[in-house]
Amino acid sequence: MLTFTVRRLVLAVPTLLFISLVIFLLLELAPGDPMAQVPLTVPPEVKEKMREALGLGQPVHIRFVKWLVQFFWIEPQVLFDHVFGTTFAEGKLRVLSWQTRSPVMDIVVQRMPQTLWVVGMSYIIGVLIALPIGIYSAYRQYSIFDQVGTFISMIGFSVPTFFTGVLLIVIFSVNLGWFPSIYDTTHKVTDWDSFVGQLRQLAMPVFVLALYNAAQISRFMRASMLDNLNQDYVRTARAKGLGEKAVVLVHVLRNSMIPVVTVIALGAPQVFGGAIITEQVFKVNGLGHLLIGAIEANDLPTVQTLTFIFALLIVVFNIIADVLYGILDPRIRYD
DSSP, X not given: OHHHHHHHHHHHHHHHHHHHHHHHHHHHTSOOOGGGGSOTTSOHHHHHHHHHHTTTTSOHHHHHHHHHHIIIXXXXXXXXXXXXXXXXXXXXXXXXXXXXXXXXXXXXXXXXXXXXIIIIHHHHHHHHHHHHHHHHHHHTTTSHHHHHHHHHHHHHHHSOHHHHHHHHIIIIIIISOOSOSSOOTTOOOOSHHHHHHHHHXXXXXXXXXXXXXXXXHHHHHHHHHHHHHTSHHHHHHHHTTOOHHHIIIIIIHHHHHHHHHHHHHHHHHHHHHHHHXXXXXXXXXXXXXXXXXXXXXXXXXXXXXHHHHHHHHHHHHHHHHXXXXXXXXXXXOOO
């Protein structure tokens, strides 16, 4: 297992480099000019100097290499300096936003807590709800619980998040006034009342994403459990006198979790992408809102950095899923 993990980490390096190249080239082909928003009163020679300051006058391959150095070498040094108080990155040029003229990673760090509050909590709640529902639905197949769970899962998976979000705003914010329709990113938790206020503004965006995640994962969990409940080893375990609880929760559940791990692990980075719409609906000033604003402003460094971060999450969680395979199923031997 250790050999496999190291091998996957090594193979992830050229994969990420190829992904970064594809993202860079695709954004280079995108129409638009960052100087288009500069007032017409600015002289052409001043605009040209501004273009050179942003690095727009250099060839594509040079700008790509500079971005790689800034992202993979300088930005980790900035993080190291921030943690340990060193000065390795002092005076070095970082990845700058064309829109704000400030380092992109500083903006990402500022927006990350809001996204983690909404996305992280919704995914954890979705998984905790989906697993027991999928297990019990499979064990009580075609029961009332199974039929109701199937109906709710189909609705949660089929209805888009922007429709669910707007519907909740109309019902619980406009008509009933129970929850705020706009997420206040300046809100700080200092006491019990502020904590309750944080939960109130988290309720609707977290519910929208948790419903979608739970609907998908519960269906996979149910299908995997049904497939294993009909296997010969289950009948053998029951024939040997093993208790039903031990058969279902020990033998069947462990084997059933193998394909579900893939869905859970690879679904985590997808939630960050899906949260873009939810953040727009509830005005959550997170990474999704930042990405939409950067696209509208033609801020290519910010778009490239955020897109690559999403790709990095997919690669990392893919490796985590493969490692968990070996933990759940001892028959799998990668090394």
